[in-house]
Amino acid sequence: MMLPDQQLETTYPEHLKTLQRRYDEALELAGFSSIAVGSGIGRNWFLDDHGPPYKADPHFVQWVPLLQHPGSCVLYNRGRQPVLIVYQPDDYWHESPPLPEGGWLDAFDLRVIASPGALMDHMPDHHDQLVLLGDTDQWPTMLQAAHQNPRDILNYLHYYQAIKTEYEVHCIRAATARTVTAHRAAEQAFRTGASEYEILLCFLAAGKSTESELPYHAIIATNEHAATLHYQGRQRESTQCHSLLIDAACSWNGYASDVTRSWTAKDSEFTAMIGDLDNVQQSICAAVKPGLPFADLHSQAHAMIAELLQRWDLVTLDTATLLDEKVTDVFFPHGLGHFLGLMVHDAGGSISDIHGTAIAKPDRYPNLRLTRTLEAGNVLTIEPGVYFIDTLLSGLRQSSLSDRVNWKKIERLKKFGGIRIEDNLLVSPSGSENLTRHAFDTGDREQARSPEASSPRL
Ligand code: GLY
Ligand code: MN
Ligand code: MN
Numbered sequence: 001m002m003l004p005d006q007q008l009e010t011t012y013p014e015h016l017k018t019l020q021r022r023y024d025e026a027l028e029l030a031g032f033s034s035i036a037v038g039s040g041i042g043r044n045w046f047l048d049d050h051g052p053p054y055k056a057d058p059h060f061v062q063w064v065p066l067l068q069h070p071g072s073c074v075l076y077n078r079g080r081q082p083v084l085i086v087y088q089p090d091d092y093w094h095e096s097p098p099l100p101e102g103g104w105l106d107a108f109d110l111r112v113i114a115s116p117g118a119l120m121d122h123m124p125d126h127h128d129q130l131v132l133l134g135d136t137d138q139w140p141t142m143l144q145a146a147h148q149n150p151r152d153i154l155n156y157l158h159y160y161q162a163i164k165t166e167y168e169v170h171c172i173r174a175a176t177a178r179t180v181t182a183h184r185a186a187e188q189a190f191r192t193g194a195s196e197y198e199i200l201l202c203f204l205a206a207g208k209s210t211e212s213e214l215p216y217h218a219i220i221a222t223n224e225h226a227a228t229l230h231y232q233g234r235q236r237e238s239t240q241c242h243s244l245l246i247d248a249a250c251s252w253n254g255y256a257s258d259v260t261r262s263w264t265a266k267d268s269e270f271t272a273m274i275g276d277l278d279n280v281q282q283s284i285c286a287a288v289k290p291g292l293p294f295a296d297l298h299s300q301a302h303a304m305i306a307e308l309l310q311r312w313d314l315v316t317l318d319t320a321t322l323l324d325e326k327v328t329d330v331f332f333p334h335g336l337g338h339f340l341g342l343m344v345h346d347a348g349g350s351i352s353d354i355h356g357t358a359i360a361k362p363d364r365y366p367n368l369r370l371t372r373t374l375e376a377g378n379v380l381t382i383e384p385g386v387y388f389i390d391t392l393l394s395g396l397r398q399s400s401l402s403d404r405v406n407w408k409k410i411e412r413l414k415k416f417g418g419i420r421i422e423d424n425l426l427v428s429p430s431g432s433e434n435l436t437r438h439a440f441d442t443g444d445r446e447q448a449r450s451p452e453a454s455s456p457r458l
Contacts, residue, residue: 007170008167008170008171008174008253009103011165011166011167011170012104012167013104013107014165014166014167015165015166015167015168016063016082016104016107018165019063019165020076020082022156022157022160023035023076023078024078024079025156026152026153026156026157026354027078027131027153028078029152029156029354030131030150030153030156032078032129032130032131032147032150033077033078033124033129033130034075034076034077034078034124034129034130034131035075035076035130035131035132035133035153036073036074036075036076036119036123036130036131036132036133036139036146037057037059037060037063037073037074037075037076037133037134038057038060038072038073038132038133038134038135038138038139039057039060039066039069039070039071039072039073039134039138040054040055040056040057040060040070040135040138041054041070041071041116041135041137041138042054042070052212053212054068054070055212056068056069056070056254057133057135058254058342058343058347059133059134059157059342060072060073060074060134061253061254061342062161062168062342063082063084064084064100064104064108065104065253065254066086066100067253067254068097069086069087069097069100070087071087071089071113071116071138072084072085072086072087072097073085073119073134073138074108075122075123077124081107081108081109082107082108082109083108083109083110083111083122084100084105084108084109084111085111085112085113085119085122086099086100086110086111086112086113087112087113087114087116087119088112088113088114089114089115090114116138116140117140119140120140120142120143127143127144127145127146128145128146128147130143130146130147131146131147131148131150131153132146132147132148132149133149133153133154134149136148136149151356152355152356154356155351155354155355155356157347158347158348158351158356159348159351159353159354159356160348160354161341161342161346161347161348162339162346162347162348162349162372162377162378163375163376163377163378164341164377164378164379164426168255168341168379169379169426171252171253171254171255172252172255172256172257172340172341172379172424172426172435173435173439174252174253174255175215175249175250175251175252175255175256175257176249176257176259176435176438176439177439177442177443178207178208178252178257179207179248179249179250179257179259179436179439180259180436180439180440180443181206181207181443182203182206182207182209182249182250183203183246183248183259183261184206184443185202185203185205185206185207186199186200186202186206186220186244186246186248187244187246187261187263188202189202189203190222190241190244190246190263190265191263191265193238193241194238195222195236195237195238195239196220196221196225196233196234196235196236197234197235197236198238199244199246200218200220200234200248203218203220203246203248207250208250209251213250213251214248214249214250214251215249215251215256215257215258215343215344216256216258216344217230217232218246218247218248218249219231219232219245219246219247219248219260220234220246220248221233221245221246221247222235222239222241222242222243222244222417223239223241223242223243223416223417224415224416224417225245225417226244226245226262226387226416226417226418226419226420227387227388227389227390227414227417227418228389228417229333229334229387229389231245241265242264242265242268242270242415242416243262243263243264243265243270243415243416243417244262244263244265245260245261245262245417245418245419245420246260246261246262246263247259247260247420247422249344254342255341255342256340256341256342256343256344256346257340257424257435257436258340258344258381258383258422258424259422259423259424259436260383260385260420260421260422261421261422262274262277262418262419262420262421264416269413270413270416270419273308273312273386273413273419274419274421276308276311276312277308277384277385277386277419277421278421280301280304280305280308280384281382281383281384281421281423283304284297284300284301284304284336284382284384285382285423285425285432285434285437286431287300288374288380288382288425288427288431288432289374289427289430289431289432290374290375290376290427290428290429290430291373291374291375292373292374293371293372293373293374294336294337294349294368294370294371294372294373294374294380295361295362295365295368295371297336298335298336298362298365298368299364299365301332301336301384302328302329302332303319303323304384305331305332305384305386306319306322306323306327306328307319308386309322309327309328309331309386310322312409313406313409314331314406314409315327315404315405315406316404316406317401317404321401323364325399325401327396327401329392330389330392330395330396331386331387331388331392332384332385332386332387333387333389333392334383334385335365335367335368335369335370336368336370336382336383336384337370337382337383337422338369338370338380339370339372339378339379339380340380340424341379345369346379348372349370349371349372350369350370350371350372351372352372359371359372374427375427376427376428376429377426377427378426378427379424379425379426379435380424380425380427381422381423381424381425382422382423382425383420383421383422383423384420384421385418385419385420385421386418386419387417387418387419387420388410388413388416388417388418389418393410422436423435423436423437424436
């Protein structure tokens with residue numbers, strides 16, 4: 001709803017032009033004349049009059065920074081001024097979404113409706129020329145003749161969604177700055193003995209966010225909980241704490257950040273291992289540049305993690321065996337990264353063109369999410385990890401390689417759960433910019449200037 005600073009205000013008009021160009025071409029290629037991009041609707045749980053928090057559809061958010069306007073839409077007729085239809089119910093139970101305001105609205109023909117059915121009054125007459133994008137339940141049944149979420153339109157939009165406009169990069173930067181402030185508060189809370197639940201509260205307060213405004217379920221994993229990749233618990237009581245893996249982030253104008261840090265309560269061999277993985281992560285980040293197939297980077301990450309497993313004396317196997325026998329996968333069982341933007345796992349990561357041609361997954365890594373060749377304007381995460389996951393370790397223990405594994409050391413390290421270091425990078429014409437490290441460095445400089453301005457605590 002608010003464009004946060006002047007840079008965003010000045011980049012938004014160009015963003016809108018780019019979006020209009022993309023939609024013009026997508027509609028023309030698919031043979032349609034207009035498209036309604038829905039904001040989605042709120043829903044209740046089964047047999048209940050309450051439901052999960054509403055989340056705006058990302059295609060809608062790309063057009064307009066409106067995150068709390070269910071039942072609304074952008075109607076775009078090819079080559080014409082976009083129409084913003086805002087649903088403002090007359091409801092004395094809930095606060096009505098405010099009427100949007102600000103200079104950015106000048107680009108739209110703004111219309112307000114008081115009932116969902118009134119959408120019909122604004123739709124073009126020829127529904128066979130109309131595309132409906134988003135949650136199909138939003139659209140009145142009278143629109144049945146329209147084309148809902150056609151694949152060729154989605155393929156086109158998702159292919160280009162991977163190339164961020166300047167406005168989008170600013171939003172992700174702003175989300176990252178907010179995330180870094182929240183991460184600092186969370187680390188401080190961890191160091192004073194807070195529980196997972198209390199760390200979450202500190203994160204939210206410092207990030208000026210509610211939990212439902214976060215781009216994904218925050219992972220706040222102490223000790224062995226870090227071995228569960230998407231750990232969703234919120235332990236209420238403080239226990240003896242060895243480590244914290246925190247994978248949590250904030251949003252800005254509906255754009256996501258996605259940051260992970262790993263900490264130990266006191267210096268130990270595991271602290272040194274975190275430092276080693278951080279070095280590996282930084283050298284992978286340094287290799288990010290246009291023209292690089294992401295699958296190659298993922299393979300290189302496996303080779304570097306093989307070296308770490310050897311250096312840490314967890315295995316006595318050569319690199320080729322560690323890779324060929326998929327031993328590295330036991331310790332690093334997820335992808336090196338993914339596109340980031342309107343969604344935390346953003347669209348377009350595995351198609352090679354506007355027609356949605358799928359990029360074949362590498363034989364060695366059939367589950368890799370991001371397989372595209374990088375280009376300037378991509379925003380992606382780099383997030384190598386090493387974990388001690390019982391279910392994966394048990395397979396290795398039963399294999400013929402078991403006697404080459406240092407089980408004693410692994411048992412000793414299990415109480416730390418695992419390590420992940422995750423940054424967000426913008427691919428530039430000549431390499432990349434690490435948005436996360438930049439935000440941490442800027443925060444360091446600001447804190448050095450005014451040490452009392454530390455993050456808020458609960
Ligand atoms: N936070 C989820 C992920 O890192 O992909
Ligand atoms: Mn991620
Ligand atoms: Mn993450």
